Amino acid sequence: MHFLFAALGHSALGRYMQTSVWGFAVVEAIHLLAIAVLGGSVLIIDLRLLGVILRKETTRALSRDLGRLLLGSLAVLILTGITMVSEEALKCYYSPAFRWKMALLGASVLFYFTLHRRSLIQADQHALTIWSRITAIISMSLWLGVGVAGRAIGFL
Amino acid sequence: MPFLQRLCQLLYESRIGTAIRESDNAFPIIESIHVLGITLLVGTIAMLDLRMLGVTLRQVPVTRIARAVLPLTWSGFVVMFISGFLLFWSEAAKNYTNPAFRVKLVLLILAGINPLIFHTGVYRRAKEWELAAVAPWRARIAAIASLTLWSGIIVAGRAIAYFDRHS
Numbered sequence: 001m002h003f004l005f006a007a008l009g010h011s012a013l014g015r016y017m018q019t020s021v022w023g024f025a026v027v028e029a030i031h032l033l034a035i036a037v038l039g040g041s042v043l044i045i046d047l048r049l050l051g052v053i054l055r056k057e058t059t060r061a062l063s064r065d066l067g068r069l070l071l072g073s074l075a076v077l078i079l080t081g082i083t084m085v086s087e088e089a090l091k092c093y094y095s096p097a098f099r100w101k102m103a104l105l106g107a108s109v110l111f112y113f114t115l116h117r118r119s120l121i122q123a124d125q126h127a128l129t130i131w132s133r134i135t136a137i138i139s140m141s142l143w144l145g146v147g148v149a150g151r152a153i154g155f156l
Numbered sequence: 157m158p159f160l161q162r163l164c165q166l167l168y169e170s171r172i173g174t175a176i177r178e179s180d181n182a183f184p185i186i187e188s189i190h191v192l193g194i195t196l197l198v199g200t201i202a203m204l205d206l207r208m209l210g211v212t213l214r215q216v217p218v219t220r221i222a223r224a225v226l227p228l229t230w231s232g233f234v235v236m237f238i239s240g241f242l243l244f245w246s247e248a249a250k251n252y253t254n255p256a257f258r259v260k261l262v263l264l265i266l267a268g269i270n271p272l273i274f275h276t277g278v279y280r281r282a283k284e285w286e287l288a289a290v291a292p293w294r295a296r297i298a299a300i301a302s303l304t305l306w307s308g309i310i311v312a313g314r315a316i317a318y319f320d321r322h323s
Binding site for chain 2: 022025028032035044057062065
């Protein structure tokens with residue numbers, strides 16, 4: 001793993017990011033925009049799962065459309081994220097905040113494709129259960145955790 | 157010294173402004189809350205904009221999405237505005253001359269005018285077009301303006317710190 005981070009730091013991308021004045025700012029701004037789209041789609045899907053908004057819509061239809069936005073913005077986030085890591089790869093490698101962020105990101109994505117997906121399918125067949133609500137709260141907390149840990153990379 | 161600059165200087169030197177600036181943790185904590193507020197605001201309004209453009213949730217009536225997201229958007233706005241004002245309070249004198257800050261303020265005013273035009277204009281007849289997969293052109297222009305302006309506000313907001321560092 002250490003080798004991968006070192007290689008990323010010494011790659012052409014890494015060297016460009018380390019010398020460019022505005023490179024990091026531009027990539028970070030795109031990262032922030034994608035966070036807004038991902039946050040918006042997560043929030044709407046999970047508030048629906050909680051039964052707070054859009055109760056007349058099926059969770060299946062909502063999650064199909066918003067799921068595309070979520071995964072699209074996630075792709076942008078990963079690409080811009082790797083680009084930002086290349087600027088100071090080894091610092092990220094040793095940063096506890098960065099490790100937390102990667103662990104929470106892994107957990108969020110895993111949760112999204114497994115238990116969360118199951119809850120979305122079940123929510124249309126049955127009335128909203130305590131489980132679907134718990135799923136929604138876990139999902140929002142996990143994604144929020146990714147953001148908070150990401151914010152902490154710059155401070156810790 | 158121009159009136160606005162004097163006002164900024166007064167805020168900057170006030171007890172609260174100085175306390176936020178000199179605290180180790182206050183600025184980063186308020187800034188994180190500011191980013192969360194912006195995410196809530198832009199993330200939710202973007203869903204309404206993307207719906208009107210026909211990108212997502214085409215089969216859900218526009219007014220239904222508006223009713224669902226606008227309270228969230230307003231909550232985000234309140235959080236963003238209060239936390240943003242506290243950040244400004246602590247570095248007002250520096251912000252006054254910061255080009256990114258000036259651009260951000262202009263964009264914020266435009267982003268405020270846009271929904272005024274939208275809600276007093278084409279949205280009043282939303283019942284006539286809310287079911288259409290793609291909204292009429294006036295609504296699409298408002299949506300594109302909203303997405304562009306808020307993106308610009310995020311970019312300009314992020315750039316404030318870079319201008320501070322490089323000037």
